[in-house]
Amino acid sequence: MDASIPDLLRLLVVPVFGWAALRDVKTRRVPNRTWYPLAALAVVLLAVEGWQAWTGTAYETRAFALRTAISLGFVAPLVVAFWWFRAFGGADAKAFLVVAALFPTFPTYEAFGWVLPHQRTAVGVFSLTILTNTVLLGALYPLAVLGRNAVAGRFSSVMVVGKPVSWRAAAEEHGRLLETPEGVTRNGVDLDAVRMYLRWRGLTLAELRERPDRFRDPATLPAEPNPPGDGSVGVEDLRADGGELEAPAETVAEEDAPADDPWGAAAFLDDIDHGAYGTTPEGLRDGLDVLVSAEEVWVSPGIPFVVPLFVGTVVALTYGDMLFGAMAVFGLA
Structure with a gap:
């Protein structure tokens, strides 16, 4: 393969994004340290190629400066805006910020007589190509959810974004509960927040369902709650001292029990030292009321967006820009 050293180094994103995608599917968590080496690499490559452009022709200088400005001044803020409005998760936003810094221009690879990426764009900002590829691939996810529900005969106003599962499942x-005691909703409680609450109390959902009236009483809140963690799945529940989480033997004193706080939802959110994914006491109470009474609930599985990012990056590095390719088919590009 013939390519410049910076472009060859950029291929390191493929195994990193692949690992992050697998991690995102399993736990919906990608450690922050994943992005540090790629961010450092991006800074070095920007400096190297910036110097090469500066010492090159006037056209090369202007082209590199313009594309870098678009990548860092448009794509990066756009990603932050998506994160702000919760279209992206934190890991997704960090990954895209790395992409914006690492791929301001199109790389070039020559192999077996092919020049890749094949489909280029007029603007020439490669981070924008990765972003559009990712969004287009991500848009297939709700269509797949809709089709699967339709084939299975599961019809609901939320069948485009959710699926029915048993209360045990x-x-x-991952994702959100799409039900409240009043009916379906697009903004139910985050299931990570429910797991945080259960760990905080040292209870399982099955135990909550066995005695819902008792545990709805805030007087049964633990005097010394467990660390809530971050609500991720597939992690070992441990206390700060290394022991396993358990239901505390002591509950709060009756005079200290919060008044008018079913499930102790407000007490839980007040006690933890960080937020619970935007969860409100009312939202948590509604979610718990549904989970302790329903046998089957609708949940939004949530899109592990690092997965389409990984696929979109691989497609971008080989085929190129999917949007421009589609436009070219119809004579629009």
């Missing part, structure tokens, strides 16, 4: 699902 809900305890291990």
Whole structure:
């Protein structure tokens, strides 16, 4: 393969994004340290190629400066805006910020007589190509969810974004609950927040369902709650001292029990030292009321967006820009 050293180094994103995608599917968590080496690499490559452009022709200088400005001044803020409005998760936003810094221009690879990427764009900002590829691939996810529900005969106003699962499976699902006691909703409680609450109390969902009236009483809140963690699935539940989480033997004193706080939802959110994914006491109470009474609930599985990012990056590095390719088919590009 013939390519410049910076472009060859950029291929390191493929195994890193692949690992991050696998991690995102399993736990919906990607450690922050994943992005540090790629961010450092991006800074070095920007400096190297910036110097090469500066010492090159006037056209090369202007082209590199313009594309870098678009990548860092448009794509990066756009990603932050998506994160702000919760279209992206934190890991997704960090990954795209790395992409914006690492791929301001199109790389070039020559192999077996092929020049890749094949489909280029007029603007020439490669991070924008990766972003559009990712969004287009991500848009297939709700269509797949809709088709699967339709084939299975599961019809609901939320069948485009959700799926029905048993209450037992809900305890291990990612995403949001799409139900309240009043009916379906697009903004139910985050299931990670439910797991945080259960760990905080040292209870399982099955135990909550066995005695819902008792545990709805805030007087049964633990005097010394467990660390809530971050609500991720597939992690070992441990206390700060290394022991396993357990239901505390002591509950709060009756005079210290919060008044008018079913499930102790407000007390839980007040006690933890960080947020619970935007969860409100009312939202948590509604979610718990549904989970302790329903046998089957609708949940939004949530899109592990690092997966389409990984695929979109691989497609971008080989085929190129999917949007421009589609436009070219119809004579629009």
